[in-house]
Amino acid sequence: MKLTQKEMEIVEILEKDARLTTEDVAKMVCLSVEETEQAIKKLEDHKVIVRYISLIDWGKVEENTGVKAMIDVKVTPKRGVGFDEIAERIYRFKEVTSVYLMSGAYDLSVIIEGKSMNEVASFVSQKLSTLDSVLSTTTHFILKKYKHDGIIFEPDNKDKRIVVSP
Template structure:
């Protein structure tokens, strides 16, 4: 991976809505070069998705609940944690899944409409898997920062300076 590809990745990670022309100016590349690099990164599954960070606490009538679940599992011979992780990530409630170091093996993030739905997920789906030894569930109370975005700050326009030759 070269310097220009990394630069484009960092720009898109910070703001996926940047248009090709702006990226070209910021990286001192042509529009065609930027388009080719982005297409290459998408084809190679380096860029997997473009997402938006939403402050759901600001959305009226939205009462969603997010839980982080620590899971201790018995790794399977020959495949380690991958097989159980694949079974867990298939559940539609699962928004994120990570292999962790420390007391627990997996960290699962799920979203639901109510706490009872999370309880049902843990008791009926997650804990029912043969490899799962134990779980600890943590409920998200407030978001201060997510994906580099600080919540609750008054946002002003983009303060970056576009540098062009």
């Protein structure tokens, strides 16, 4: 879908902060509230705007005991459907939060969430590795998130006072 300049501005604004009111977005793009509402509805109807989400720093939540892992997957593409069929089989698992087609040594990058490292290991060994097209996997556990979707989670809070010495 080809976007107008105003639609592109709206998408970029909402991607940075989806909590802005329609009135605020309208002012930022110099449109009326009605025109802005129509543009946003069109973007939602065409699935350009897929969903509005909150970005949570789970590292600050003590009760959060979950684990995230990135899994590099090498697969055999199938004639006529390429990587799409195996990607769809993988993203249908409830543990999977994201699947990307990649260039380089591995074909797919899969991000999953589990309650423990053992749960992630079980997913890889019992569900992912057993799929016909999967040739190999490499699992990377996410230990700490520093930046996600352009948001820095722990900004530099170092002491910025000037050192004074005699």
